[in-house]
Amino acid sequence: MIIAPKKMLAMLGGGQLGRYFVMSAHKMGYKVTVLDPDPQSPAGRIADVHLCSAYDDKNALDEIISTCEAATTEFENIPADSLNYLKQKIQVYPDGESVRVVQNRIREKTFLRENAIPVGKFHIINEEQDITNIPEDLFPGILKIAEFGYDGKGQKPIDCKTSLTKAFDEFQKKPCILEKRVSLDKEVSVVLARSADGLIKCHPVAENVHVNGILDSTLAPANIDQLTEKNVNDLAKMVALKLNYVGVMAVEFFISGREIFVNEIAPRPHNSGHYTIDACYSSQFDQQVRTLTEMPIGNPMNHSNAFMINLLGDSWELPSPHEPEWTKIMDENNFNLHLYGKEEPRVGRKMGHVTFLSNETINQDEIDRLQKIKKSL
Helix, strand or coil: CCCCCCCEEEEECCCHHHHHHHHHHHHCCCEEEEECCCCCCCCCCCCCEEECCCCCCHHHHHHHHHHCCEEEECCCCCCHHHHHHHHCCCEECCCHHHHHHHCCHHHHHHHHHHCCCCECCEEEECCHHHHHHCCHHHCCEEEEECCCCCCCCCEEEECCHHHHHHHHHHCCCCCEEEEECCCCCEEEEEEEEECCCCCEEECCCEEEEEECCEEEEEEECCCCCHHHHHHHHHHHHHHHHHHCCCEEEEEEEEEECCEEEEEEEECCCCHHHCCHHHHECCCHHHHHHHHHHCCCCCCCCECCEEEEEEEECHHHHCCCCCCCCCHHHHCCCCEEEEECCCCCCCCCCEEEEEEEEECCCCCHHHHHHHHHHHHCC
16 A cells, blocks of 8 residues: 555664664655664654654554554564564564564575575574584584674684584573585675565665674675676575565675675665665665555665765774764765764764765775775774
8 A cells, every 4th residue: 555645654673774764754754653662762863753662562563553554674673473463454564474584593594595595504503412413514604693693793603513512502502503604705785675566676786894793884886797796686686575575675695706695684774775875866765665655666776886884883982982083074075974873882883884975986995095084083
């Protein structure tokens, strides 16, 4: 059902992704209710209504049903049952069953393998006995907790069964997955929008660099050949089709030689898609509003090349607590500064990002210069 502007939409989750959804919705004339238990929620602070309650609070969910036309989410750890509860009465994209698959690494990897979508070697560990059956060719690997791990949290490098047993104990023997470490040439991601009638549009492929498990920077379009670009776009579309997914989704890939593996699926906009806010005709958040309301999907292509750098709390806290020297960014041409409205900077916490735009191809010398500016803040 097409939902016209001036209606109320609901966002479950109140972080920076929710904040940008609110901005895009307001731009298009919609109102937004944010459900988030944090009274200082960045999205809640700019929403029309902030329901400061748990995501499974039935009273809050009932209020969304009585006041909103549709609901979506900003992160995968929203209870799938909450989305399914809302879907009984209002429009919900993505639905709880799509989210349920990807909010657990075991279900996610199994889904990929069962649908013949290329994924790296992995072994499921539900209990200590499962460690004895692990083939030696999975070492060295990375142990990842099945649920609630993100930005490098809930992950440990593993080189043998002894270190695996120790790490499994540190994770309190919760279900985990051991992934074989891949020799990486590049990490890339595709952010796509899929409408209720099945139309899919992809933003330009993004090339990503991670530091300590946290996204550090994104170059878009990625420096890859046309065949690789086609292959990752086709695989991302296949993921969306097999999940029967509606909404905005990000699919992360590892490229190793000529091999391409799906690393993770995010049932929402993605940090690596932040460049689309400044560089594309329709941002990933515009697309999230459009797919939720069943409005036509916008033009996802870029009008500028972009290099996005994440700003972590490190810039405030290291080498000693201070406010970053923003003039170093503001003095630059073609820089766009985005801060997320978070009150408390912490080392490793995403506080904002900077996007550099150019009509030219952004080369390594320019990337090095931009990174140097970030480190000097």
